[in-house]
Amino acid sequence: MDLGNLLLAPLELGFFVRALAAGVLIGTVCAVVGTYVVLKGLAFIGDAVSHAAFPGVVAAFILQGPYLIGAAIAAVATAIGIGYVSRRARIRTDTAIGVLFAGMFALGIFMFSTIHGYVGDLFSFLFGYLLAISPGDLAALVLLSAVVLVIVAVFWKELLYSTFDPLGAAASGLPVERLEYLFLALIAITIVISLQAVGIILVVAMLVTPAATAQLLTIRFSSMMGLAILLAIGAVIGGLYLSFWLDVASGATIVLVQTGLFVLTLGLGPRTGLLARRPGGRAA
Amino acid sequence: MDPMRGQQDDHPGGHDRAGGHDHPHGRGDGHRLPVVGAGIDAGHAHAHADIWLSDVTAGYGDRVALEHVDLAIEPGTLLAVVGPNGAGKSTLLKVMAGLLVPWHGRVEVLRAPAGREAHRIAYVPQAELVDWHFPVTVHDVVIMGRYPALGPLRRPGPADRRAVDEALEKVGMAEHRGTQIGALSGGQRRRVFLARALAAEPDVFLLDEPVTGVDTTTQEDLMDILEAEAKRGKTVVATTHDLACAAQRFQQVLAINRTVIAHGPSSLVLDPAVLARTYGGHLLVLGGQAVVLDDAHHHDEAAPGEPHFHDDSRSKTP
Numbered sequence: 134m135d136l137g138n139l140l141l142a143p144l145e146l147g148f149f150v151r152a153l154a155a156g157v158l159i160g161t162v163c164a165v166v167g168t169y170v171v172l173k174g175l176a177f178i179g180d181a182v183s184h185a186a187f188p189g190v191v192a193a194f195i196l197q198g199p200y201l202i203g204a205a206i207a208a209v210a211t212a213i214g215i216g217y218v219s220r221r222a223r224i225r226t227d228t229a230i231g232v233l234f235a236g237m238f239a240l241g242i243f244m245f246s247t248i249h250g251y252v253g254d255l256f257s258f259l260f261g262y263l264l265a266i267s268p269g270d271l272a273a274l275v276l277l278s279a280v281v282l283v284i285v286a287v288f289w290k291e292l293l294y295s296t297f298d299p300l301g302a303a304a305s306g307l308p309v310e311r312l313e314y315l316f317l318a319l320i321a322i323t324i325v326i327s328l329q330a331v332g333i334i335l336v337v338a339m340l341v342t343p344a345a346t347a348q349l350l351t352i353r354f355s356s357m358m359g360l361a362i363l364l365a366i367g368a369v370i371g372g373l374y375l376s377f378w379l380d381v382a383s384g385a386t387i388v389l390v391q392t393g394l395f396v397l398t399l400g401l402g403p404r405t406g407l408l409a410r411r412p413g414g415r416a417a
Numbered sequence: 418m419d420p421m422r423g424q425q426d427d428h429p430g431g432h433d434r435a436g437g438h439d440h441p442h443g444r445g446d447g448h449r450l451p452v453v454g455a456g457i458d459a460g461h462a463h464a465h466a467d468i469w470l471s472d473v474t475a476g477y478g479d480r481v482a483l484e485h486v487d488l489a490i491e492p493g494t495l496l497a498v499v500g501p502n503g504a505g506k507s508t509l510l511k512v513m514a515g516l517l518v519p520w521h522g523r524v525e526v527l528r529a530p531a532g533r534e535a536h537r538i539a540y541v542p543q544a545e546l547v548d549w550h551f552p553v554t555v556h557d558v559v560i561m562g563r564y565p566a567l568g569p570l571r572r573p574g575p576a577d578r579r580a581v582d583e584a585l586e587k588v589g590m591a592e593h594r595g596t597q598i599g600a601l602s603g604g605q606r607r608r609v610f611l612a613r614a615l616a617a618e619p620d621v622f623l624l625d626e627p628v629t630g631v632d633t634t635t636q637e638d639l640m641d642i643l644e645a646e647a648k649r650g651k652t653v654v655a656t657t658h659d660l661a662c663a664a665q666r667f668q669q670v671l672a673i674n675r676t677v678i679a680h681g682p683s684s685l686v687l688d689p690a691v692l693a694r695t696y697g698g699h700l701l702v703l704g705g706q707a708v709v710l711d712d713a714h715h716h717d718e719a720a721p722g723e724p725h726f727h728d729d730s731r732s733k734t735p
Contacts, residue, residue: 172548172551172552211542223478237668249446260709273687287570288571290561290564290567290568290569291562291564291569293566294561294565297547297548297551297558297561298542298546298547298551300516300540300546300560301539301540301541301542301561302561302565303514303515303516303535304514304515304516304538304539304540304562304623305535305536305538305539305540305562305565305617305619306535306536306538306565307564307565348552351552352552352553352554352597353552353553353554353557353597354551354552354553356552358550397590
């Protein structure tokens with residue numbers, strides 16, 4: 134089998150094309166939102182919100198409702214809850230996140246363990262199964278992605294200013310606190326639409342890794358976001374093909390490709406790599 | 418509205434901004450506040466003030482940072498806020514900027530409750546509160562000053578680019594517009610943030626330590642710019658650890674240590690007796706020259722949860 138055939142043969146399969154389309158869309162949304170997540174230092178919140186979506190997914194499974202709604206309710210509620218607790222309560226934010234996310238995940242596992250019978254679909258939410266995405270899932274994904282991307286397109290300046298200098302932005306009249314809650318909701322929606330691709334455990338990598346890799350390569354916000362999108366799409370396409378050829382888990386393969394790109398950039402990148410010129414003259 | 422804001426009573430003063438501009442710079446002594454304590458003619462001071470605080474008490478959690486502060490600052494004032502670490506200098510600025518709602522008392526800025534006229538205010542945080550590794554260039558930072566007035570959806574236009582160019586020209590950073598902010602020296606970083614404030618074309622400047630950790634040339638340049646803004650009728654409030662700078666370059670000085678110790682012309686406030694009361698044991702008077710025994714690089718009262726980025730540029734030359 135030649136290379137052209139290796140690349141083209143899977144495209145004749147409907148499920149593979151759907152997986153590619155969904156993966157590219159998820160990668161784009163994750164990279165856009167992830168750029169702000171990385172700059173705000175919210176990676177841990179991303180991890181927490183994804184785990185907190187689990188009880189929502191299980192509840193939807195038990196009630197035979199749409200998983201997307203269950204996950205969205207649980208994720209958005211947790212994200213807003215974390216925002217509120219970290220502003221009002223007298224405990225450190227990371228402690229509040231740790232308490233909330235472990236508690237929510239435990240609730241999910243507890244509910245999960247009460248189900249007797251077939252639970253195969255639920256495992257795909259833990260570890261992701263992009264190749265199983267249905268046309269209906271894909272339609273919902275397109276809709277929610279559009280919502281997230283439009284909101285970021287409208288508020289990108291305001292989000293950027295309040296991320297960079299929250300005090301200066303708030304003093305000059307930007308509604309920084311409301312932007313913060315809006316952004317937490319965007320993180321939650323992004324995570325919900327990514328769950329089926331890579332699963333609860335790995336979704337934080339989709340959110341953080343491409344943006345972190347991009348930050349190593351550029352000094353400008355707009356190019357960081359653009360590069361993050363390219364890296365995410367590249368990793369999704371590469372990871373999907375690899376998982377197809379090797380017959381291994383697609384979500385994990387995508388994340389491994391992203392991680393590989395990050396390590397490669399860290400090692401060889403022009404600004405941070407081993408070959409980069411260091412300030413202080415120790416050039417290699 | 419932002420829930421952090423607008424919790425004071427609406428209490429518009431008698432004069433709008435247009436009516437307040439006829440005050441010449443360095444106006445007569447009749448309007449001057451006495452050196453110690455609140456204004457005698459409180460109503461008059463209130464009506465004419467750009468910034469007005471009445472019996473303000475503020476803090477973080479259960480820690481008091483400011484107590485019973487009364488203050489009136491007239492348009493066109495160039496005011497230095499001095500005091501030891503933990504005296505509440507930054508807190509005072511945050512209260513004026515509407516970033517911190519006081520526990521008690523009233524704050525009016527530009528004749529409206531603090532935070533209401535936010536688009537006419539430019540606030541510059543301490544250098545330690547900025548993430549210098551953030552992927553933005555000098556130009557990117559300065560144009561942020563234009564964002565609040567633009568609103569969502571609208572992209573910066575020719576007028577915004579002109580304002581950015583002028584601001585960068587004024588602070589002498591035009592040739593560094595494409596530089597990432599982390600690659601700048603401490604003095605250049607302060608210049609960029611002043612440029613952002615200038616680009617916003619505000620009526621009130623609130624600057625936290627604008628000349629701390631900068632070289633003398635930068636200090637002189639920045640003070641020349643602030644002096645020119647005050648002469649145009651803008652109100653400039655800046656915290657500083659540098660008493661010599663406060664004495665030489667500021668028209669008025671406010672000495673605080675949790676509450677107002679003294680407020681008035683710099684020559685009257687920067688007097689050894691007042692400074693001794695402000696700084697307590699941290700002040701040494703050498704032949705009429707006051708020396709503050711204080712760590713000027715240590716900033717005071719970071720609010721809980723506030724990020725704190727260490728400025729690694731101090732050793733670099735500008």
